[in-house]
Amino acid sequence: MSDLICIDVTKQFQGEGISTLALDSVSITFREGSFVSITGQSGSGKSTLLSLVGTLDVPTSGQILYGDLPIKNMKKDELADFRFDKIGFIFQQFHLIPTLTALENVMAPIFNRKVEYDKKLRAQELLKRVGLLDKLDALPSQLSGGQQQRVAVARALIQEPDWLLADEPTGNLDSETGEVIFELLRELNREKGCGVICVTHDPSIAERADVQIRMKDGAVIEVIDTRVTGHA
Numbered sequence: 223m224s225d226l227i228c229i230d231v232t233k234q235f236q237g238e239g240i241s242t243l244a245l246d247s248v249s250i251t252f253r254e255g256s257f258v259s260i261t262g263q264s265g266s267g268k269s270t271l272l273s274l275v276g277t278l279d280v281p282t283s284g285q286i287l288y289g290d291l292p293i294k295n296m297k298k299d300e301l302a303d304f305r306f307d308k309i310g311f312i313f314q315q316f317h318l319i320p321t322l323t324a325l326e327n328v329m330a331p332i333f334n335r336k337v338e339y340d341k342k343l344r345a346q347e348l349l350k351r352v353g354l355l356d357k358l359d360a361l362p363s364q365l366s367g368g369q370q371q372r373v374a375v376a377r378a379l380i381q382e383p384d385w386l387l388a389d390e391p392t393g394n395l396d397s398e399t400g401e402v403i404f405e406l407l408r409e410l411n412r413e414k415g416c417g418v419i420c421v422t423h424d425p426s427i428a429e430r431a432d433v434q435i436r437m438k439d440g441a442v443i444e445v446i447d448t449r450v451t452g453h454a
């Protein structure tokens with residue numbers, strides 16, 4: 223486990239004649255094992271920040287460190303291995319492969335990987351953990367939205383990541399189902415000790431995170447750390 227540290231991170235997207243400053247000199251530390259929410263209006267840079275700390279994209283300037291390891295020093299292969307080992311992603315649109323069963327979707331990240339555990343057993347255990355032991359052979363189209371998202375959560379956990387990065391994971395779900403997914407992320411954070419960074423529009427979810435971050439116009443404008451204030 224390690225902290226994720228952003229130092230003066232700027233991201234500029236260059237379009238035809240227009241450039242967008244998606245992140246404007248963001249400096250923030252995500253402490254290992256913490257449960258963090260990120261809120262802010264559409265376009266404020268939330269997804270961009272998540273994709274940069276998830277190493278899916280690179281900053282225009284600034285540094286991202288994993289513990290004391292600068293991510294930009296890693297070669298392409300190293301980075302892919304790093305991401306595979308350390309980070310699990312969960313998206314609003316689930317992004318399951320429609321032709322694969324729930325079990326196969328959970329195993330998909332490790333299909334072409336050498337791992338030290340029994341792939342199928344691990345995938346079954348994870349689907350059991352998210353309450354879908356009776357849906358191993360179901361296709362995504364045969365599952366509800368909430369069930370599909372639980373498959374996606376199980377898939378994100380397959381390599382026991384240090385960080386779970388969730389971009390509006392409840393955005394496509396009704397509030398009751400969203401609540402189930404949120405509680406699942408909370409429990410996994412406590413049980414497995416993985417850090418969670420959860421982008422959300424839902425204030426009732428955001429305010430229950432240990433650390434609550436608000437963004438505006440590409441900047442972090444507020445950080446509430448309930449663990450710090452709780453001890454004060």
Ligand SMILES: Nc1ncnc2c1ncn2[C@@H]1O[C@H](COP(=O)(O)OP(=O)(O)O)[C@@H](O)[C@H]1O
Pocket residue numbers: 235236237242243244262263264265266267268269270271
């Ligand atoms: N790939 C991209 N190319 C050009 N502009 C982008 C790209 N991704 C995001 N942006 C722009 O960067 C800004 C921040 O976007 P984003 O991080 O998606 O915000 P949020 O997730 O908070 O809605 C927006 O103005 C958006 O249009």
Ligand SMILES: [Mg+2]
Pocket residue numbers: 268269270389
């Ligand atoms: Mg977004």
